[in-house]
């Protein structure tokens with residue numbers, strides 16, 4: 105799996121597009137980051153109107169994009185990638201079922217640092233089945249932890265689950281998962297810590313991907329944790345009673361390199 109093979113020569117150049125932008129991140133002071141955040145908020149407001157006009161063109165990415173997610177992770181190239189530093193904290197449990205999945209939302213305190221790039225956790229949600237595959241294996245369930253850097257770079261951290269032992273983090277959350285149609289709400293006296301979901305081993309794969317639903321925007325960094333987690337058959341059945349099958353099929357790789365941490 106880790107044999108670089110003939111494609112290895114192309115990897116360093118391609119990897120520059122998924123490398124954390126360390127120089128830019130290091131140059132930014134706190135004031136600059138705050139200004140960037142403010143600019144992102146303003147840009148978001150301004151972009152609302154443009155979305156309608158560009159909607160048709162963006163929807164085309166779902167059918168014609170060349171860097172789409174999820175994928176089947178095959179023949180990854182082993183590289184000295186930056187370690188993942190999880191700076192996640194317990195937060196009030198705030199969630200919503202949008203009919204497609206259950207999303208647990210976070211305020212700005214939980215962050216993931218990759219190299220010199222800091223990403224803020226926005227939310228996590230569930231996929232049945234898992235979405236990304238590893239060497240052809242389809243997983244029973246997947247979780248996407250969506251993050252955003254101060255400059256607006258999107259990053260999705262993927263956890264994949266096989267059926268096996270009961271998952272304690274899921275056991276704590278399941279009683280609070282809402283049914284479709286309920287408004288987004290905060291569960292009283294209940295916290296959630298994203299760190300509780302993480303596997304013990306912090307090895308990962310990384311590739312350039314996309315949003316998995318329309319408009320399938322590309323340029324999203326995908327980090328897939330190598331160590332699969334487990335959930336029990338009963339937990340999976342309960343999730344299936346709450347969430348429809350909602351995973352997008354795997355998409356063509358189109359020559360993209362997949363890197364694997366050492």
Ligand SMILES: [Zn+2]
Pocket residue numbers: 229231248316
């Ligand atoms: Zn997702």
